[in-house]
Amino acid sequence: MVTKPETKFTRRGVLKTLAAGTGAIVATSALPGLSGFAQAQSSAPIKIGFQVHRTGIGAAYGRWYNRTTVAAVKRINDMGGINGRPVELVAEDDGTDPKRGAEVIEKFATQHNCDIAFGTLFSHVVYGSAPRAGELKLPYFVVSEGHHVASGKLNRYTLQPGITDVKSQVQAMAPFISNNLGKKVTMIFPDFAFGHDHRDFFTAAIEAQGGQVVESIAIPPTETSFSKYFPRIPRETEVIYHVMVGPAVLTFVKELGEFFGPNSPEIFGFIDSLEAVDLNSPGLEFLDGTYFWEGNPRHAQADQSSHDAAYRAAVGVDDSGASLEDAQDVSTYSHMFGCWETLNVIKRGMETANYQGPADRQKLIEAVEAMSDMPLSDDHPQGAKRFNGKTHQTFGHQYISKVSDGKLVVEHTTSIEDGLYPDEVDYTTQSF
Amino acid sequence: MQAQPAQAHASEQALVLLLPTDLYILAGCAAVVASILGVALLSEARLLAAFKPLSLMRLKLPGSVTHMISIMSMTVLFAISAIGAFGTHDPLNNLFSLTIWTIWWVGLVLAHGILGNLWHALNPWTGLYHMLLGYQSAPPPLKLPRACGHWIAVLVFLGFGAFEIADPAPDDPVRLTKFVLGYWLFTFVGMMLFGARIWLSRCEPFTILFRLIAAISPMRWLPRLRIGLPGWSIFSLSKPPVSLAVFCLILLGVGSFDGLKESFWWLAKIGVNPLMFPGKSAIFWPSVIGLLALNAGLVCVFAAVIYVGTRAANAALAPNDRVGFTTAFCWLSLSIIPIALGYHFAHFFIYFLVNGQNALLALSDPLTHGANYLGLTKTQVTTGFLKTKDSVQVVFFIQAAAVVASHVVSVLIAHGLTARLYQSKRATLISQIPLAIFMILYTFFGLWLLATPRGM
Numbered sequence: 076m077v078t079k080p081e082t083k084f085t086r087r088g089v090l091k092t093l094a095a096g097t098g099a100i101v102a103t104s105a106l107p108g109l110s111g112f113a114q115a116q117s118s119a120p121i122k123i124g125f126q127v128h129r130t131g132i133g134a135a136y137g138r139w140y141n142r143t144t145v146a147a148v149k150r151i152n153d154m155g156g157i158n159g160r161p162v163e164l165v166a167e168d169d170g171t172d173p174k175r176g177a178e179v180i181e182k183f184a185t186q187h188n189c190d191i192a193f194g195t196l197f198s199h200v201v202y203g204s205a206p207r208a209g210e211l212k213l214p215y216f217v218v219s220e221g222h223h224v225a226s227g228k229l230n231r232y233t234l235q236p237g238i239t240d241v242k243s244q245v246q247a248m249a250p251f252i253s254n255n256l257g258k259k260v261t262m263i264f265p266d267f268a269f270g271h272d273h274r275d276f277f278t279a280a281i282e283a284q285g286g287q288v289v290e291s292i293a294i295p296p297t298e299t300s301f302s303k304y305f306p307r308i309p310r311e312t313e314v315i316y317h318v319m320v321g322p323a324v325l326t327f328v329k330e331l332g333e334f335f336g337p338n339s340p341e342i343f344g345f346i347d348s349l350e351a352v353d354l355n356s357p358g359l360e361f362l363d364g365t366y367f368w369e370g371n372p373r374h375a376q377a378d379q380s381s382h383d384a385a386y387r388a389a390v391g392v393d394d395s396g397a398s399l400e401d402a403q404d405v406s407t408y409s410h411m412f413g414c415w416e417t418l419n420v421i422k423r424g425m426e427t428a429n430y431q432g433p434a435d436r437q438k439l440i441e442a443v444e445a446m447s448d449m450p451l452s453d454d455h456p457q458g459a460k461r462f463n464g465k466t467h468q469t470f471g472h473q474y475i476s477k478v479s480d481g482k483l484v485v486e487h488t489t490s491i492e493d494g495l496y497p498d499e500v501d502y503t504t505q506s507f
Numbered sequence: 508m509q510a511q512p513a514q515a516h517a518s519e520q521a522l523v524l525l526l527p528t529d530l531y532i533l534a535g536c537a538a539v540v541a542s543i544l545g546v547a548l549l550s551e552a553r554l555l556a557a558f559k560p561l562s563l564m565r566l567k568l569p570g571s572v573t574h575m576i577s578i579m580s581m582t583v584l585f586a587i588s589a590i591g592a593f594g595t596h597d598p599l600n601n602l603f604s605l606t607i608w609t610i611w612w613v614g615l616v617l618a619h620g621i622l623g624n625l626w627h628a629l630n631p632w633t634g635l636y637h638m639l640l641g642y643q644s645a646p647p648p649l650k651l652p653r654a655c656g657h658w659i660a661v662l663v664f665l666g667f668g669a670f671e672i673a674d675p676a677p678d679d680p681v682r683l684t685k686f687v688l689g690y691w692l693f694t695f696v697g698m699m700l701f702g703a704r705i706w707l708s709r710c711e712p713f714t715i716l717f718r719l720i721a722a723i724s725p726m727r728w729l730p731r732l733r734i735g736l737p738g739w740s741i742f743s744l745s746k747p748p749v750s751l752a753v754f755c756l757i758l759l760g761v762g763s764f765d766g767l768k769e770s771f772w773w774l775a776k777i778g779v780n781p782l783m784f785p786g787k788s789a790i791f792w793p794s795v796i797g798l799l800a801l802n803a804g805l806v807c808v809f810a811a812v813i814y815v816g817t818r819a820a821n822a823a824l825a826p827n828d829r830v831g832f833t834t835a836f837c838w839l840s841l842s843i844i845p846i847a848l849g850y851h852f853a854h855f856f857i858y859f860l861v862n863g864q865n866a867l868l869a870l871s872d873p874l875t876h877g878a879n880y881l882g883l884t885k886t887q888v889t890t891g892f893l894k895t896k897d898s899v900q901v902v903f904f905i906q907a908a909a910v911v912a913s914h915v916v917s918v919l920i921a922h923g924l925t926a927r928l929y930q931s932k933r934a935t936l937i938s939q940i941p942l943a944i945f946m947i948l949y950t951f952f953g954l955w956l957l958a959t960p961r962g963m
Contacts, residue, residue: 129599130678132784132962138888141597166597168678172786175675182596199785267780296782297771299524299960321782322520322960329525352521356895391887403891403898 117432120163121156121425123148123418124183124192124213126204131171133197135351136407140196140218141166143411146389147418157425165189173203180204184211190433191421194414195219205229212507214436216421218413220244220370222272225468227500231507234443234467236460237417238370238410242276243494247473248343248368249280251487256341256366257313258286263304263327264318266293273318299323305334317344324348325359332361341366346373346476346483350407353397355481362478366486369474370409371457374483386415386456395482412457419454420446420462437507444503461491465501470494519857519893519902520961526900528958532951535911539950542915543943547936551926558742558923560735566728570637573627577634584631584691587873591684595875598678599888602873605866607683612671613855614863619720620737620848623727626717632695636703647702656750657709661757664712665802668761672768673794675787715754723845723916738920741841742927749833752840756809758847760802763952766854767801768794769961781962812941813839820929820938830928830938838928839942842921849913850953853906857893860902864888903957910953914946921946 125144128137148162156162165187169176176195183189191214195201198221205223208215209230217224217235222242224235252260260281264270270293278288289309294301301323308315319327331342342365354362373396375383390411391399398404420443424430427445428438444464451459458472470491476483546554591603598604619625670686671677697706707714721727723738733740747755767773774781777793787794813836821829865888871881879886892898921942922935929935 127597129597131786135890138599138890142887166595166600168596168598168676170676170678170787171784172675172788174786174788187596199783203786265782267783269783296780297775299771321962323524325521326524351890351894353891353894356522357897359896398887398889398891400885400887401889401891403894404887404889405891405894 118160120161121158121430122163122165122187122189123421124180124187124189125164125166125194126169126176126179126183126192126200127166127194128171128196128200129166129168131169133171133200136196136410137168137171139351139407139411140194140414142406143390143414144194144418146391147415150389151418151422157422158430162422169195169200169204171197171200173199176200176204177207180207180213180215181211184208184213188433189213190430191216191436191439193218193417193421196410198223201229201233205233208232212436214440216417218410218417220410220413225463225466225499227466227502229467231440231502231505234440235417236420236443236446236462236467236469237415238413238469239471239473239494240468241272242496243468243470244345244368244370244473245273245276246280246496247489247493248475249277249284249286250493251475251489252314252316252343253281253284253286255487256343258284259289259309259311259313260286260316261290261292261308261312261314261340262288262316262318263292263294263308265296265320267296269320270294270318273316277316294319296321299326301327301330302334305331308340312340314341314343315339317342318348319344320348325352328365329361343367343475346370346409350409351405353403353405353481354478354483355395359481363480364478366475366477367483369476369483369485371412372474372476372483372485373405373408374476376485380451380456382451382453382456385453386412390415416455416457416460420449423454440507458488459491461495463498465503466498467502519899522893522896522899523903523958524960525896526903526958528903528954531903531907532954532958535907535954536947536950538911539914539918539947542918543939543946546919546922547939549922551923551932551935554919554923554926555742558736558739558919560727560733560739563732563734565731568628568729574634574637576628577630577632578638579634580629581631581635584687588684588688590873591680591687594680594873596680598680598683599862599865600869600875601680602866602869603687604678604680604683605862605869607687608678609859609862609866613851613859616716616720616848616851617855617859619717620724620852621726623724624718624721626714626721630707630714631691632698632707633703636695636698640699647700647705649700651701651705651709655709656748657715657754658750659710660712660715661750661754663710664716664754664757664761665799667712668757668764668798669795672761672765672798673787673791675791712754715751716758719755719758719841719844720848722841723848723920736919737916738845741844741920742923744841746834747837747840749837752837753806755840755843755847756806757802759843759850760805761798762847762850762854763805763956764798764801766850766953766956768797770956771960771962773797774962779962781960784962809840809843809945810836812945816938816941819940820934823937824929824931824934828930828934835925835928835938838924839921842917842924842942845913845916845920846949846953849909852909852913853953853957856906856909857902860892861888861890906957907954910957911950914950914953918943918946 127141128134148164152161167179167182169179180192183192192208193216195217196219198219201217201219201223205215209232215233218238220238220241222240223229224233225240262274264273274291292304292307344367346367346369375394392406393399396406396408424439424443428435428442430439446462449455449460460469460471462469473489474485475487476485587603587606595601676682694711697710722740725734725737727733727740771781814832817830817832817835871883872878925935925938
């Protein structure tokens with residue numbers, strides 16, 4: 076629910092406002108770049124604490140999350156900022172470390188006086204940081220894909236409005252796989268929570284489609300040679316669903332290709348493990364003909380929307396998903412749109428709530444909770460979204476692409492409904 | 508659901524695992540074996556002659572100039588400290604963090620391996636020290652006990668290694684500024700209390716490190732420009748004391764653990780799922796203990812190698828011709844320095860290629876105001892060279908070549924140093940057998956570190 080701000084006019088208040096306004100105009104007139112914001116009640120920037128994986132295992136993603144975020148903020152500022160005020164990013168490196176993540180959240184709230192925190196990708200950092208954000212009553216917008224938000228394990232202050240969660244992604248794959256690739260699936264996954272979640276969610280989803288998981292092969296996380304596991308793949312297998320991650324993932328797909336030769340079953344995987352890898356690189360021919368989930372199609376498709384084109388241009392990415400400055404520098408295209416879209420949700424939320432400062436944080440959360448459908452637009456170039464205010468989680472379209480001559484060609488776009496599942500929490504019932 | 512989708516994406520490591528690295532490791536070890544056999548056949552006189560440098564022009568660098576450079580260096584340090592303390596909190600945009608880790612720790616150390624001792628002038632202490640105390644300074648108020656040897660430097664360097672390897676946020680600009688300025692003050696107070704020469708040469712690990720690395724560079728500038736085989740100037744050093752010998756070994760130990768700590772093997776040993784790396788905070792103490800254990804282990808193994816070698820060689824020698832264990836240990840520790848430098852290069856090569864770009868961008872826009880003082884045409888950091896199999900292969904070859912070449916240089920230096928200790932060729936060769944095995948195994952270890960999957 077959105078509450079309208081109460082306005083009380085007192086003589087002292089008016090004088091204070093006038094003084095602040097005059098000061099703000101004087102201040103902004105000295106900064107020509109900010110002159111467009113001078114009409115706002117306060118031209119002080121809205122400070123967004125950007126929790127970014129600059130170092131640690133998330134650094135490769137962090138670099139592109141950073142590029143996308145900087146581009147999105149530039150666009151917002153070019154359009155006049157938020158509520159007439161410029162947006163200032165305050166980036167802090169969390170080292171892709173949960174404990175450090177919580178410290179960074181605290182710095183945003185207490186040292187940098189940020190209005191909100193934003194940007195975290197890796198789930199364990201979200202888990203480590205969200206409780207602190209809740210304690211400090213700092214709205215925390217994550218771009219993580221994890222099911223942690225919608226599962227109800229976090230709090231009222233943590234939201235994921237810009238990217239779908241893995242549970243939804245996995246579930247949405249089942250209809251296409253079942254209808255087009257085959258109904259008898261062998262799952263190969265790393266033997267820990269991440270792989271187990273895929274196993275559990277996909278098994279349920281494919282059974283709901285009349286399909287069947289004929290074998291589940293769990294691979295120890297430290298394994299780097301896979302051929303010995305392949306004889307366990309039943310002959311009747313029509314589709315291999317793999318969610319291998321880590322440095323050995325290319326070895327896995329290569330050995331799988333060598334094991335089956337030209338007569339392999341269909342092979343389906345998640346692009347996460349090949350994010351930012353140039354599929355056109357010599358030596359990766361074995362990926363040809365396999366299918367991947369993509370959060371956002373890396374290669375510009377024949378029916379590319381003007382919104383995707385504008386987004387690519389703003390971030391500096393070419394039609395192959397690589398940096399405009401280096402055609403080999405492939406981006407984390409499947410995920411980074413989440414930063415762009417989340418910032419636009421934050422903008423809309425702050426505008427709806429007439430956000431003026433930290434005192435309006437609750438109003439901001441309520442404004443975002445009140446959101447629902449978001450159409451495909453320059454604000455949402457990946458596709459339309461449907462935000463669930465109760466679970467703080469957005470739902471959207473997913474893409475299933477086939478590797479063809481080193482290019483990811485979209486074969487199917489799922490509907491939003493394919494990824495919906497019953498609510499597991501209602502955060503709006505929690506007090507602030 | 509604990510999904511961590513991006514937890515271990517396919518980086519250049521995935522492409523490295525597609526390369527026939529077993530063959531490369533074998534080839535690298537074979538090259539070191541060949542160098543050992545080759546040097547065994549070479550006469551010691553020829554080997555030592557090969558290490559004689561070419562003497563070129565005489566150069567003169569007045570103390571005043573050195574001190575001026577030192578004061579400038581200190582001024583730059585303080586200036587960029589302000590950027591560290593008050594500038595952007597993003598360590599990859601902050602010139603201070605990038606200067607300390609990328610330009611200084613990685614870049615300047617490597618530069619010393621090629622250009623010789625630059626730190627002599629570039630250090631940020633001696634200029635101010637001499638400005639305050641003058642050239643004919645009175646004796647320092649305190650005398651560093653002889654027993655201290657270089658042990659303070661050993662401890663400080665291990666502390667530095669722990670900060671780099673185990674600390675959750677060594678790049679954080681504000682924290683790093685505190686550490687660096689604190690260390691600057693610590694060192695300056697040490698110099699004031701115990702005298703600049705004593706403190707810098709025995710207690711300040713980076714002065715010692717730069718001097719040792721410079722000793723294996725082909726160049727020496729003063730008093731005369733001389734160029735020779737890498738390591739030639741090691742032969743002009745005096746015998747290091749035990750504490751300095753241990754320091755040489757921990758240079759390699761810290762670098763080795765820096766590589767090992769990321770391997771699947773190590774992460775499995777400390778009970779961490781490498782595909783779900785929990786962050787450095789969660790493994791702080793295992794990292795510190797691992798660092799100390801590897802260094803202690805390396806010193807013990809090296810001592811055992813030297814002990815076996817000297818014992819075997821001494822067996823057939825007259826008592827007067829025998830070489831003591833300590834003497835051999837101290838001298839041969841110097842032969843480890845090239846390997847330490849080779850590992851430093853191999854370990855940080857990719858880091859330098861990526862963060863070097865960040866450093867360049869930060870130099871061009873030190874205050875992050877959108878300036879481009881250097882007129883750079885590229886505005887974004889790229890890692891494109893890590894995303895194709897061909898370019899990753901080139902990167903791997905360069906790293907592996909550094910490891911192998913450093914071992915070959917070490918073999919040559921070790922043989923030259925041993926030849927000066929023993930009168931007979933036979934004793935020289937016998938004493939070298941354990942060390943040769945150690946070198947081959949360490950080559951294997953170094954190349955394995957490059958090829959093995961990493962989880963952080």
